[in-house]
Amino acid sequence: MSAELDELYQSIILDHNRRPRNFRVMDNASVHADGVNPLCGDQFTVWLQLDGEQISDVSFQGSGCAISKASASLMTAAIKGKTKAEAEQLFEKFHGVVTGKHPEGAESLGSMKALGGVSRFPLRVKCASLAWHAMRAALGQDGTPPAPVSTE
């Protein structure tokens, strides 16, 4: 049974939880949004600096479980330098992998494929998606005005 846990809590996840990347407030951000999960108290803010269509910098801060924090950290590393459209494509691929609907997308996710183990734990999909939803809200790509988004 603990093979499932080995897959969920891979060393890269534990590392990003312990030493999150891009974990800082961004003073000169173009946009930002909060992601909250009221059920467990997880709360992150994601900041993005935009250069036209390109995400030139991204950072986050807040608190949450290992899955939500590591996922936020990995996300920032993955979307820095990407265009908004590329970030959205990455989100769709990521979402297909963590929900288990399109596991084949994992190979092109780079280090984020470590989050594939989440698909075995449906209750934790919202943790893995929290920062992504905040990022999309900040970019206005989730169809809502930039405001706190909730995964509950």
Next chain:
Amino acid sequence: MSVGSAGFGDLRPDFPLLAASPGLVYLDSAATSQKPRSVLDAICAYYETANANPHRGAYKLSGAATDAYHGARATIARFLGAADPDTLIFTRGTTESMNLLATAWGRSHVHRGDRIVVTRLEHHANFVPWQQLARAVGAEFRICELDEAGQLDIDQLRALVTANTKVVAFGHVSNALGTINDVRTIVKIAHAVGAVAFCDGAQGAPHLRVGFDALDVDAYAFSGHKMLGPMGIGGVIVRRKLLEAMPPYQYGGDMIEFVFDGDSTYNTLPHKFEAGTPNVEGAVGLAAAVKYLDAVGMDVVRTHEMELSRYALARLREIEGLVVQGPATAEQRSGVVSFTLGDIHPHDLSTMLDVDGVCVRAGHHCAQPLMRALKVTSTVRASFYVYNTTADIDALAASLRKAKDRFGAHVG
């Protein structure tokens, strides 16, 4: 040791879900309890032998349904120590009970400038209805804090309950920490200024002998599903003179006497507060549940849970970095142990325990104001009931140690 220690054997075989899952370690009874076979059988038997709409028909079967429903009310009232069963109003559970009180009693008795007092320990269901009542009518809303030992600060409560206080709403037992409040003392403080004292007994009725009449409390609310009964049934016992002075909570069938074009008159107690077709299956199931608890004996239940808590506190405190929230001793708490482990997030812990078959609650336990005061965003909560044994606690401790090794938790 895997046998109940308080004078009864392992009750697990009485609970079909537990009996069918030998590896399951169910430690979330404060959220909802498992159900014994006798409760499931009673619900089936009701539908197989007595189902009709009570109070409505002149035929015998409707009479059988009416008898089943009110017979259940009498059984549950007796179990909770209320001599007058017609003052037990069935609701969906404690949440609806507290909303009934805050709406039907509150809107007619609390006015601008009055004061409402609750405590820091409250579940949202006994916090938000009063907070919103205060906002709606312009009353003061005051919160009694905890002392350094994690108990309700009774001196502060005395100071807060001023002459303009109309209601003190408090929990019998904290769902988040297990803290047992001294109901009689709180009632005396409320009554000294002419306020009513309403008790949220969601975590009290399943675990402690209640004795409604002896407690002198003005209302006591409970949830059936936390005390071996089905979901969707619970109630509130209210002193008769308060019920008679309150307007109805909901309007509809069954609760009226005469309906004219311009106005209506209302039925007698308890019907005045039970609009619509009642939850007979729920009442019958809950009556079977309290019969089961009576057969075990509530004093025995209490002793068993205290011994489990004492054992759990000792075993968990052996784990370096584990911090138990709430009262220090098993005597001061019900069968609830809420804790954090190093810097491991409670949701990660809960997932890791789940893989070992250990079911615990992780989160804020619907008590955000309390969590904020304790300066934690969430905790892990293990809660015990009649079917738990020390073996369940051993499994919890072993799983926690594995989780700690996996995460290499920072415990400093």
